[in-house]
Amino acid sequence: MPTPTNEHIVSSYEDELIQLAASIAEMGGAVETAISSSVDALLKVDHTAARELLAADAKIDDMQRAIDETVVSMIARRQPMASDLRMIIASIHVANDLERVGDMAKTICRRTLQLDGSRLSPKFYNGLRHMTDLTLRQLKEALDVYAARDPEGAIAVCEADAEIDALYVSLFRELLTYMMEDPRNITQCTNLLLAGKSLERAGDHATNIAEASYYLQTGKNLAVLLEQKHKS
Amino acid sequence: MSDIATRDIPVKAAAETTRSLFERDPKIKARWNAEGRFRAYGIGAISIGLMFLVVLLVTIIGNGLPAFTQTYVHLNIELKASKLDPKGNRNPDDMAKVMTFGYNPLIEQALEEDLAKAGIETDMKASALRKLLSSSVASQVRDYVLSHPGEVGKTVSFEVLASGRVDGYLKGRVTREALAQDKNLDAAHLDIVDTLVKKGIVERRFNLDFILGADASDSRPESAGIGVSMLGSLFMMLVVLVLSLPIGVAASIYLEEFAAKNWFTDLIEVNISNLAAVPSIVFGILGLAAFIQFANLPQSAPLVGGLVLTLMTLPTIIIATRASLKAVPPSIRDAALGVGASKMQAVFHHVLPLAMPGILTGTIIGLAQALGETAPLLLIGMVGFIASNPPTDLVAGFLHPNSAMPAQIYEWAKRADPAYYERAWGGIIILLVFLAIMNIVAVILRRRFERRW
Amino acid sequence: MEARATDQAIANADHEVIKIEARGVDVYYGEAHAIKGVDIDIAEKTVTSFIGPSGCGKSTFLRAINRMNDTIDSCRVTGTIKLDGEDIYDRRVDPVQLRARVGMVFQKPNPFPKSIFDNVSYGPKIHGMVRGKDEMDELVQDSLRRAGLWDEVKDRLAQPGTGLSGGQQQRLCIARAIATKPEVLLMDEPCSALDPIATAIIEELIDELRENFTICIVTHSMQQAARVSQKTAFFHLGKLIEEGATEEIFTNPRDKKTQDYITGRIG
Numbered sequence A: 001m002p003t004p005t006n007e008h009i010v011s012s013y014e015d016e017l018i019q020l021a022a023s024i025a026e027m028g029g030a031v032e033t034a035i036s037s038s039v040d041a042l043l044k045v046d047h048t049a050a051r052e053l054l055a056a057d058a059k060i061d062d063m064q065r066a067i068d069e070t071v072v073s074m075i076a077r078r079q080p081m082a083s084d085l086r087m088i089i090a091s092i093h094v095a096n097d098l099e100r101v102g103d104m105a106k107t108i109c110r111r112t113l114q115l116d117g118s119r120l121s122p123k124f125y126n127g128l129r130h131m132t133d134l135t136l137r138q139l140k141e142a143l144d145v146y147a148a149r150d151p152e153g154a155i156a157v158c159e160a161d162a163e164i165d166a167l168y169v170s171l172f173r174e175l176l177t178y179m180m181e182d183p184r185n186i187t188q189c190t191n192l193l194l195a196g197k198s199l200e201r202a203g204d205h206a207t208n209i210a211e212a213s214y215y216l217q218t219g220k221n222l223a224v225l226l227e228q229k230h231k232s
Numbered sequence B: 001m002s003d004i005a006t007r008d009i010p011v012k013a014a015a016e017t018t019r020s021l022f023e024r025d026p027k028i029k030a031r032w033n034a035e036g037r038f039r040a041y042g043i044g045a046i047s048i049g050l051m052f053l054v055v056l057l058v059t060i061i062g063n064g065l066p067a068f069t070q071t072y073v074h075l076n077i078e079l080k081a082s083k084l085d086p087k088g089n090r091n092p093d094d095m096a097k098v099m100t101f102g103y104n105p106l107i108e109q110a111l112e113e114d115l116a117k118a119g120i121e122t123d124m125k126a127s128a129l130r131k132l133l134s135s136s137v138a139s140q141v142r143d144y145v146l147s148h149p150g151e152v153g154k155t156v157s158f159e160v161l162a163s164g165r166v167d168g169y170l171k172g173r174v175t176r177e178a179l180a181q182d183k184n185l186d187a188a189h190l191d192i193v194d195t196l197v198k199k200g201i202v203e204r205r206f207n208l209d210f211i212l213g214a215d216a217s218d219s220r221p222e223s224a225g226i227g228v229s230m231l232g233s234l235f236m237m238l239v240v241l242v243l244s245l246p247i248g249v250a251a252s253i254y255l256e257e258f259a260a261k262n263w264f265t266d267l268i269e270v271n272i273s274n275l276a277a278v279p280s281i282v283f284g285i286l287g288l289a290a291f292i293q294f295a296n297l298p299q300s301a302p303l304v305g306g307l308v309l310t311l312m313t314l315p316t317i318i319i320a321t322r323a324s325l326k327a328v329p330p331s332i333r334d335a336a337l338g339v340g341a342s343k344m345q346a347v348f349h350h351v352l353p354l355a356m357p358g359i360l361t362g363t364i365i366g367l368a369q370a371l372g373e374t375a376p377l378l379l380i381g382m383v384g385f386i387a388s389n390p391p392t393d394l395v396a397g398f399l400h401p402n403s404a405m406p407a408q409i410y411e412w413a414k415r416a417d418p419a420y421y422e423r424a425w426g427g428i429i430i431l432l433v434f435l436a437i438m439n440i441v442a443v444i445l446r447r448r449f450e451r452r453w
Numbered sequence C: 001m002e003a004r005a006t007d008q009a010i011a012n013a014d015h016e017v018i019k020i021e022a023r024g025v026d027v028y029y030g031e032a033h034a035i036k037g038v039d040i041d042i043a044e045k046t047v048t049s050f051i052g053p054s055g056c057g058k059s060t061f062l063r064a065i066n067r068m069n070d071t072i073d074s075c076r077v078t079g080t081i082k083l084d085g086e087d088i089y090d091r092r093v094d095p096v097q098l099r100a101r102v103g104m105v106f107q108k109p110n111p112f113p114k115s116i117f118d119n120v121s122y123g124p125k126i127h128g129m130v131r132g133k134d135e136m137d138e139l140v141q142d143s144l145r146r147a148g149l150w151d152e153v154k155d156r157l158a159q160p161g162t163g164l165s166g167g168q169q170q171r172l173c174i175a176r177a178i179a180t181k182p183e184v185l186l187m188d189e190p191c192s193a194l195d196p197i198a199t200a201i202i203e204e205l206i207d208e209l210r211e212n213f214t215i216c217i218v219t220h221s222m223q224q225a226a227r228v229s230q231k232t233a234f235f236h237l238g239k240l241i242e243e244g245a246t247e248e249i250f251t252n253p254r255d256k257k258t259q260d261y262i263t264g265r266i267g
Helices: A011-044 A047-078 A084-112 A122-148 A152-179 A182-219 A222-230 B026-068 B098-116 B125-132 B139-145 B164-170 B187-199 B208-212 B227-258 B263-275 B279-293 B302-327 B330-338 B345-373 B375-380 B394-399 B405-413 B418-448 C001-017 C056-066 C095-099 C116-126 C133-146 C166-179 C197-210 C220-226 C244-250 C256-263
Strands: B070-077 B153-160 B204-208 C018-029 C034-043 C047-051 C075-083 C102-105 C186-190 C215-220 C231-236 C239-245
Touching: A011 A047, A011 A084, A011 A182, A047 A084, A084 A182, A084 C244, A084 C256, A122 A152, A122 A182, A152 A182, A152 B263, A152 C034, A182 A222, A182 C186, A222 C056, B026 B227, B026 B418, B070 B098, B070 C056, B098 B125, B098 B139, B098 B187, B125 B187, B125 C133, B125 C186, B139 B153, B164 B187, B164 B204, B164 B418, B187 B204, B208 B227, B208 B418, B227 B263, B227 B302, B227 B345, B227 B405, B263 B302, B279 B302, B279 B375, B302 B375, B302 B394, B302 C001, B330 C102, B330 C166, B345 B418, B345 C102, B345 C116, B375 B405, B394 C075, B405 B418, C018 C056, C018 C186, C018 C215, C034 C056, C034 C215, C034 C231, C047 C056, C047 C220, C056 C075, C056 C186, C056 C215, C056 C231, C095 C102, C102 C166, C116 C166, C133 C166, C166 C186, C166 C197, C197 C215, C197 C220, C231 C244, C231 C256, C239 C244, C239 C256
Parallel strands: C034 C239, C047 C215, C047 C231, C102 C186, C186 C215
Antiparallel strands: B070 B153, B070 B204, C018 C034, C018 C075, C231 C239
């Protein structure tokens, strides 16, 4: 929850801003749960759970729609300026990114449904599990950084994304090896690969959330700044 | 979202705290009663004021109206050439040598003849009969003869003034009982007068000379008029208008717009306000010392009277002008300055025209006040001066001694003859008419010049 | 993307012509210190808005630019304000001449109680700007056109200016101000007494006038400042807290006080 340093004179405006932040946090929590549950379902090849999670995605979509409507209403009624304006615009972007992550969880569930009832071998999914942990941590960090408006933390999240990308590349190679070893692994490994891709993309969305929080706090674009930093 | 929506607001029982709108609160009743009483006091006060006003008007008009009518006698006088023009050459300069005394026999003869023609018998002597007429008749006939020498030898019909007592008798002022002590007239005279009135030879009609004519001596109230002193007042007002308006307005504009706000200007302002309350006779003494003794201006002249009244009216005009200037909203000044007008241009092009209605009203009120002032004229000699000759030209109008209307009225009221008392009331009516006209002019001018801003 | 936009703004600033330069301006009303050490540059042919809470001195500063404060006896101004490089508080400067070059429009429309024509022609007349009736007619028509009022009043130029509606009166005041062909137009909350439609008409007018005039506008409405101006200056308790491009001030102000005021927090 963002802590305002001083309050709006109109307290209902202040309440609305707090409520908006709470909605984002709630959506973030729901999405985190969606990702970890969908990966669990994948690793256990639990079709029932996967189907339930697919249905639950509708709730996440609803949350995003609700946040959009709130933002439009606040712009019309409150004419937000400066930091309030940035915060409200950032909320749209973050809600959008969270909804995309929700869609990633949905994709993972579909992968689960593609696998037949056979159990997965641990050596296949250890890499994926590691990647999941990393992605979940990124998500949590990004949401915390957003709530706390921490520019340094935002930079850290963006830079940590490289690790997920690297992990995806190594997972890709590993699963490729397994597939080349034994053609019967191909179904499992391809699905696992696709799941990994989804996680990697979820990680990218986490960095978007971090960039949004950086913009919120400083009014500057983090991506451009990091690009310049890496050039020099 | 917020807690309020979930909280239940208890609905108040209607009987507890709210009462019907149709039911009157006892406190309201008390208030209405108090307001009603206050309104009654107000109406009572106005009624008393109106009552005094009505009494005043009725008294003035009742006492003053008779002054506008005068008794005249139709007389046919034979202008005997033998008496009036001994040399026979109809030369006015020669004829002027015949004084009014010489006309009296002619008048007496005319009286006897006309009475006989009317069928009135009397054993009064001709000289006694002449007492029926005003003592100004002889000079009236003489003036006519000198200006119309060709009429000598003819019988001319004249309308002459009856004497003041006769006039008083016809107006009901003089009673037969009162005449018992009178040495001029007695009951026999009055009988003749009654018969003459029936015959139409003596009549009471509107007297323009009262309004336009000159003042007369104590013994001839019937020929006294307020005209000359009216001219005196007029010339005085001219002086006051021409001097006090520009000086007052200019002083006011300077004090209001241009002068620095320090203790010195504050002192001036306080003093000006106090001057408006100074007794008017003080201005009279000032005028005596400054204008007559120091500047050697002619005594009793309207010019001097005007100067004294100017001093009296200036504070009124200055105060009225300042109030009008202050009433002009500063946004107009700001607008003018914002366009690049200098302070002077802003004042003269914008502020002054908007203040004009107030200034005019103040001026006319000041003039009206000055018109009615008597005390300051006391010491410069305009009170008590008998205004018997109208001024000959414009310059003389300002410099020759004269009186003013209120002074004239006071003078008349002092004189013994009751006819003069009646004339004083008549003079008051004329004065009031003037004041009413001036105030109406003020209202009209104000309406004309008023602009909305 | 953001950084590139800022670079652009900085680059533009280098090419800007500065019309009014204020350095170390202090204004005192008797003992009260109303404006404290203000330094600001007003760029030519732009709209600069002065915002800030009540009593912060923005109107006082505005009035200092055309020396309207001279009319208040207890007011004292120190520091320099230069118009095209010439200090307007120099002893040699006549305020009357200055005010022909720096026009003013006030908060409450205050047309003269004269005809519409006379309202507009008064300024040029006293400054002797035109010769002859035809030139004056043309000047009045031109000013009324620029103020967007011509079509509405061309048939009733002889009628009093006070008979117009509030918005029309304010446009008449604008026409009157621009009739003297000033270079700078100062507007002190010109729309605060008007309804939204009239306000919008005047904002459009300000946008058009900006091509030829340098405009400084004091406003209580931040939305108006955001809509109408290119540069914004935030005043607080007599000091100039922050000044810059309107977009920057309203999306990402540098100073916390500015932020608090703009967002409606207790400052």
